[in-house]
Amino acid sequence: MTISQNLGFPRIGERRELKKATEAYWKGNLDYAGLEATGAELRRANWAKQKAAGIDLIPSNDFSFYDQVLGLSCLIGNVPERFGWDGTDMNIDVAFDMARGTDGAIACEMTKWFDTNYHYIVPEFTRATSFHLAGSKIVDEFLEAKAQGIVTKPVIVGPATYLTLGKVTDGSDMDKFALADELIAVYVQIATQLAAEGAEWLQVDEPIFSLDLNDAQREVIGKAYDALSRVRGIRILVANYFGELADNMELFTSLPVGGLHVDGVRGVAEIAAVAARLSDEQTLSVGIVDGRNIWKTDLQRAMAALQPVHDQIGGHRLMVGPSCSLLHSPVTLRSERKLDDELLNWLAFAEEKLDEIVFLAHAMDSRVDKEKLAANTAAMADRAQSVRIHDKTVQQRTAGVTDADYKRLSAYPERAARQHAKLELPVFPTTTIGSFPQTGEVRAARAAHKRGDLSDADYDAFLEAQIADAVKMQEDMGFDMLVHGEFERNDMVEYFGEQLKGYAFTKFGWVQSYGSRYVKPPIIFGDVSRPQAMTVKWSKYAQSLTDKPMKGMLTGPVTMVQWAFVRDDQPRAETVKQVALAIRDEVVDLEAAGLAAIQVDEAAFREGLPLRRSAWAEYLAWATAAFRLTAGGVADDTQVHTHMCYSEFNDIIEAIAAMDADCISIETSRSQMELLDAFVKFDYPNEIGPGVYDIHSPRVPAKAEMIDLLKKATEVLPPERIWVNPDCGLKTRGWAEVKPALEHMVDAARTLRQARAA
């Protein structure tokens, strides 16, 4: 019989119970027993849900109070020295200290989990690192489920992936992969314990099979699965997800383990090849249900993909599951109230995906639930034809885009001359990245307006007053290019998405981003267009208050799509192109409204890079084109800015230059301008605003520090192309720090200007 299985279930709870409990615990409002009770209840409910849905192989140890990679670091005793852990008593506070920092120890770094929006806590390695089995969470949770009548499949991040994701932090040139033997020994110990307790399967996640692997990684993989396959009484399921195996196919299928899991969504073309390479004892798990998007599975199509594999290897060796852990999906559609019925009928969140998995496993055993299949087929047909999705006008417009639409009228040097004549800015012009502090007052007003307690007119008046204050403050400080402050925005994607056709928003569609931080990504379900201007009112009002140039402020097409659930019925590039045209209209309208500078933020430009290098060129080509399309409709003397709040540009600097923004602001303050290297080496031709104020910290930088940073910049860049600005927007900061910091910044620019004039 075909086996239905799951790789992981969202742990946050239907009503964000996990967030509420952990945050209460951190504040001291919930004791340890209370926290543990919430954890136990979430695990129980999730196991019960999966059992009720009919899942044969249910995961455990997919639960975590913070992050599964951090959980693994704790399990194997890899706690950085600065946290003063005694080496024996592993408890949740050790993990929380690592994730959040303590008075004496700064938190561990956090970064994105492959190409998802989930963040993991980066493991640290030093020459002093050693591993030993320090905790019992994975065994405890297996026994906990067993006591509830469920023999689970414990889940753990694999050794090769763990070493790959970690970072050498002691500045030494140690080879982190040399830690493999000791690490693998701990995995063997874990597998042995689980076998003794009666576990039949251990799922070992190695999504690095979706990356380009080097020899060191391949060697670790070889050793690890050789050792783990020797543990008696338990079968190892090695799971790849987030992509194709490509040239890792041979290594993957040569692993001497009991089972292999493939991403049957992104790697659908490889399923047959993997099946053909298995030995007779091996099980194949096909992740045919998309674990990281929210669309209903096309069951007919999934059955057609699974059937040949089933016929080839037999149901007893076939598992059906999600492509990856359902951690990346919202929990359930059951209580969703914000979406209409038609849209709801196209979607499947984690709970609904369980039903699809079970349906498909049964279907392979000739137990097709005809009613479900008919309903699914109808939903697919409805979606394929719906006029809410397919908008002829939008399609004609994207098809009709010409080469000229991607280009500004003149090249940068000529544009720059016109812009400088119009704007009359001094050297080292000062500006900010867009947002000012979102104070309690601002958030309260927005919430009251949303609830209906504050009328449209009163809310508008409130926002106008905020803008007027911000404009006056910037004038008083002596800023050269002003911003309106973005007080009307909750979030840089949501604000625009709510005004665009083709975007939908949920009420409970939360997905964990990191720790207790969850996001509710919008759903791009249809062709995107802009019914009316989105920001013009605010920017125009702000400009009316000052003679200084005001900068319009928009979110770019790549970011608008990257931070959303996207359509699976057309290429991502096509969706991005539609959004680009919508934002282009806004750019043109802002220009017409008298804004001489417009910034289009592309915060997610770099994170959109595909996992494999071979796919980068294609991505960069359409991502860059989308920006140019957004910016290509304005006159030469309108200055287009962009902003990217990160620092690694070495790999993508050519694409950044090809975007041809008149000015780009980037994050550089923390790296002491080192990040400019890429721009210098490449001889970046346009203007740059290297951030001189680290907005991630409440610290107020002194004027002298910022002068220092700017001097470093002037040593490597032509001074007439340098802007002075913070690293990023200021919305998460308080005015108490922001005011003096900005004063110092403007002052620093003035000092540099004077030195230059002298």
Ligand code: GLN
């Ligand atoms: N304009 C946005 C802001 O200032 C940019 C934010 C970002 O790139 N993350 O908030």
Ligand code: ZN
């Ligand atoms: Zn930023």
